[in-house]
Amino acid sequence: MSRQLAEWLQASNYSVVMTGAGMSTDSGLPDFRSSSGLWSNYDPKQLATVEALEHQNDAFTKFYQWRLQSLLDASPNKGHKILAQWEQQGLLKQVITQNVDGFHQAAGQQHVSDLHGSLREINCHICGRQASQEDFLNGSSHCPNCGGKLRPGIVLFGEMLPEQAIQQAQEATAACDLFIVLGSSLQVAPASLFPMEAKESGARLVIVNQEETELDSWADLTFPGASIQNVLTETNRYL
Ligand code: APR
Numbered sequence: 001m002s003r004q005l006a007e008w009l010q011a012s013n014y015s016v017v018m019t020g021a022g023m024s025t026d027s028g029l030p031d032f033r034s035s036s037g038l039w040s041n042y043d044p045k046q047l048a049t050v051e052a053l054e055h056q057n058d059a060f061t062k063f064y065q066w067r068l069q070s071l072l073d074a075s076p077n078k079g080h081k082i083l084a085q086w087e088q089q090g091l092l093k094q095v096i097t098q099n100v101d102g103f104h105q106a107a108g109q110q111h112v113s114d115l116h117g118s119l120r121e122i123n124c125h126i127c128g129r130q131a132s133q134e135d136f137l138n139g140s141s142h143c144p145n146c147g148g149k150l151r152p153g154i155v156l157f158g159e160m161l162p163e164q165a166i167q168q169a170q171e172a173t174a175a176c177d178l179f180i181v182l183g184s185s186l187q188v189a190p191a192s193l194f195p196m197e198a199k200e201s202g203a204r205l206v207i208v209n210q211e212e213t214e215l216d217s218w219a220d221l222t223f224p225g226a227s228i229q230n231v232l233t234e235t236n237r238y239l
Contacts, residue, residue, distance in 0.1 A: 002231060004221060006238030008178050008204055009091045015178040017083060018096040018169075018194055022183020022209060024103055026077040026229050029070060033185045034211060049157045053125060057149055061141050064152050068119055068133060071101050079182070080107035082232040087111065091239065094172035098184060098191045100154045113168040115161055115191055121153030166190065173198045180206040182228050186213045195219075 009015055021031035031037045032044075042063065046052055052060040084107045086092040095104050095112045100119040104112045122136040123129060126148025141150050155161050169191075173179065179198035186192040186207075195215050199205045207219040208231045216222050223231050 001221060001223060002234035003238045005180075005206060005231070005235045008206070008221075009086070009235070009239065012091070012176075012178040014093050014172075014176045015091060015180065016094045016096060016172045016176040016198070016203075017092060017180045017182055018098075018184065018191065019104070019182045020098050020184025020186075020191070023079060023097070023228060024074075024077070024099055024101050025183070026079060026227070027074045027101075027103060029074055029101060031183070033187065044157060050125075050159065053149060053151055053156065057141065060151075061136075061139070064119070065137055065139075068152065069137060071119055072133070074101075076103040076107035077229060079229045079232045080104055080109070082236055084108035085236075086239075089239070093176070094168070096169040096172060096191070096194065098188065100152070113165040113172070115155075115165050115169060117152075117154040117162060119152045119154055122150055123153055124148040125151045161190065169194060170197075174201055176201075176203045178206070179203045180208070181213075181215075182208050182232075184209065184213070185211065186215055 025031050032039045047060060047063045080103045083092060087109055095109050097104055097112060097114060098116050100116050102118055102120050122131045122133055124143035127146040129143055129145045131150050136150050143150060173194045176198055179195055181195055195205055199218055204220045205218060206221045207213055207216055208223045208226060208228055210225055
């Protein structure tokens with residue numbers, strides 16, 4: 001199966017990879033919906049919302065301080081590095097990611113659409129002014145400029161996604177002839193809509209995910225139960 005993926009990559013004029021939290025579990029960061037995922041221990045509605053930011057600010061801030069520190073203590077894994085190498089070799093045009101860890105860019109990927117923003121950026125919820133990670137981590141949770149609450153630059157449930165990232169992702173999805181999903185349960189729109197849009201515009205669809213997704217039956221190739229790093233390493237051998 002990895003040989004087939006390598007052949008499709010070599011034959012492709014415009015390949016796109018879309019990643020989810022499963023891309024960073026090998027870096028030691030939890031995903032959200034697998035049995036050991038974040039949402040099995042925390043209720044996203046109690047934490048990952050503007051409501052939580054405004055009315056449960058202590059719990060909100062502690063949760064994102066912990067996630068930011070975990071991310072700063074971790075690093076991109078071999079899978080991130082292989083994708084950056086494929087971009088350099090002209091095999092991969094665009095990465096669309098739902099992840100907020102910045103590991104694709106840290107691994108050298110140039111063309112990345114961060115659909116859900118970045119946990120590395122801290123800003124004021126009211127005036128938008130940037131604040132430092134240190135300020136956020138050491139608990140100064142108010143903006144020096146306007147007194148508003150500090151928050152990570154990620155998309156909270158119910159918030160709009162960054163326009164430019166969405167547009168980039170839509171253009172890449174429409175233009176691609178190969179769309180590869182890595183480590184996503186495909187349960188959160190609009191990201192979960194892109195694989196079918198690619199398929200409907202004639203692209204081949206490949207899904208690499210440890211657990212089954214609702215789109216597996218539409219995919220041209222799936223790697224059930226496989227680990228992303230193993231699939232990317234195996235595929236790399238044929239390139
Ligand atoms: N190899 C392959 N698959 C993996 C690996 C791995 N090493 N590690 C985890 N997975 C799979 C899990 O089985 C799971 O199905 O990755 C998938 C991750 O799915 P989710 O946890 O739902 O994460 P994701 O799809 O990125 O969630 C989308 O939901 O909560 C929001 O904003 C959050 O961006 C996130 C969005």
